[in-house]
Amino acid sequence: MVDQNFLLLNNIMKWKLIGNDMDNYLKYRGKCRELCDALIKENPDLILVRGWYYEPLWSREEQHWWCKDKEGNIHDPSHLQFPSCGVSEFYREFKGLFNCSNCDKEVKEEDIGSAEGRYVFCSHKCHGKFIGVL
Numbered sequence: 001m002v003d004q005n006f007l008l009l010n011n012i013m014k015w016k017l018i019g020n021d022m023d024n025y026l027k028y029r030g031k032c033r034e035l036c037d038a039l040i041k042e043n044p045d046l047i048l049v050r051g052w053y054y055e056p057l058w059s060r061e062e063q064h065w066w067c068k069d070k071e072g073n074i075h076d077p078s079h080l081q082f083p084s085c086g087v088s089e090f091y092r093e094f095k096g097l098f099n100c101s102n103c104d105k106e107v108k109e110e111d112i113g114s115a116e117g118r119y120v121f122c123s124h125k126c127h128g129k130f131i132g133v134l
């Protein structure tokens with residue numbers, strides 16, 4: 001079994017060797033959807049996935065698109081935008097549910113009452129409470 005930390009470190013080292021950090025970032029940043037569409041065109045068996053990628057070097061999740069095959073293996077054409085180069089454990093698929101930023105209730109995308117930036121609310125009442133006007 002490969003040690004996860006070792007794998008991660010190895011990926012980050014490789015990423016630094018491939019090119020300038022900023023080059024990789026700018027080359028792939030914001031192109032994840034576009035590159036996925038191109039990959040699916042080449043290989044129609046792949047499924048488009050939307051979700052988040054947790055980048056340990058930045059300690060945060062990024063909104064992201066990638067592909068998976070029927071076995072669930074990840075094929076991420078823009079994985080080089082992340083220093084960890086796409087470690088499968090850090091992908092989190094969007095399952096169609098959000099949590100209300102005020103009351104934590106689970107809401108489906110089509111039932112979202114209102115949204116502001118990365119905050120979503122089940123209702124306008126919750127939104128109002130959250131920003132302190134109710």
Ligand SMILES: [Zn+2]
Pocket residue numbers: 100101102103104105121122123126
């Ligand atoms: Zn709510």
